[in-house]
Amino acid sequence: MRIIGGSARGLHLAPVGAGDAAAHLRPTSDRVREAIFNLLINGRVAQSGNPVSDARVLDLFAGTGALGLEALSRGAARAVFVEDGTTARSLLRRNITLMRATDDTELLARDATSLGRNPGAAFSLIFLDPPYGKGLGERALAACVAGGWLAPGALIVWEESRPPTVPPGFDEIDQRKYGDTLITLLKAPT
Template structure:
């Protein structure tokens, strides 16, 4: 089944895929669910696609009007493929591709994002540490969103304030958990 961009400026464009089992592309069903849940919160936003793989999630966000997206993956073949997919979709001008370890990237980050997409290899045990790093380094802007994909049977942990776990959607064997960061004023008034 070919990966395609679902909606937006690059709608219908086929994306190249990585060989091998280490990269497990998000299914169209999950991708459609994710972007319908976030549809009004993408345009003009800054996106981080961590563990980017093929880059399809960040590319979908750019296609739907995100201002820019940073793609991070440690595999050289993935980084090359992300660049190729950005060229294919005509979205390279609003993207930056980082070759390197996602955790090291989070620790060295000096910018904040509105939307962070997390879809690490399930067996790698990277999802919880990534969530903890994001909250610890507080790299989401006020009202920002984290969308994390994991096996449906896996319950993801709550995060410290000002982050909160909002909802988990289930798509067959895959779960999609959405976290939100409170706004600045909400934090000051949250002592109740």
Template sequence: MTPSPKARPRNTRNAHRPSARFKPGNIRIISGQHRGRKLPVLLAEGLRPTTDRVKETLFNWLMQDIAGAKVLDMFAGAGSLGFEAISRQAAFVTMIENNIKSAAQLKQNIEVLKAKHQSEVICEDAFEALKNKDESYDIVFIDPPFHKGFVMRAVDALLINNSLKPGALVYIESEASFNENLHPSLIKIKENSTQQVNYRLYRVAEN
């Protein structure tokens, strides 16, 4: 009798790979004190770090404003924007990230850069975090998950909680199809786009 074939293990192809939910990767700091430094990140499902090309354009826009600024990264994710701000001598950077594992990785990377004096990570829902933090900022990054309506909610939360200093700069990165009119106190001063992404810089009216 011919022996029956052994049952094959399921998903043998991926048996020794990291979970599809959290794959390892890295981000690169493109300029400043930590220029060229690569930092490990956990690329969680749906996470979309800002590309180097977009990041370079953004920080060219911010070139005269980033040093000495108090910065908020509302949806920090991999920390691509927050760590770039640290490298370019922001006075202090607050990164909010509600994913526990991603937040832990951000804290580890702060240790690697020896930047605890210059930054903090808050592991909490961004909207709740703003309610609990009585601070105002010179620069705010809003780069949330796409297609969830978070941009409008984030702007409203910043205004309601008085989190923006007069003349503050607000960067918004969104899906290319996003075309909502924001609050009239936000004046658009820069805009660019790729096939997938629209990114804009606003200044808060001072009166």
């Protein structure tokens, strides 16, 4: 697992192997991560500018943090990682250190489905990569809305195994399948 593009391109992140089923770690493959960032930077979304550049990124169910760290490498201003698993947080801390991104990141040890009130500025780019098939993505997105975590018009990159239930008011921008992974891009209400 490595950073695909940007200032840290080629940086190898802490190895996870095929993942850790007990810790629910299923890292987004390099290939799928590259496809996600191509969609963001070169796809329909990019018509109104690069959504990654200077973004405040919220990485929910962060796992190893590869998505948020990739965004930082590609010009995001800040990344906040939400992860409640001990094993994943340990790997995430190692990856933040490897990326030398301590000053640009924050790690919240909490459940993404019950975030509570956002204590700071809202986020313009959200990565949502819950354990597949459990409805946790829908619950996490509802928690984001309720807690004021989303900026108006925020972009959500949702990784699942099946089409998610899109909440009212959100626009589906794109959807692509990569093996058993389905990527859905949503735009939050403005």
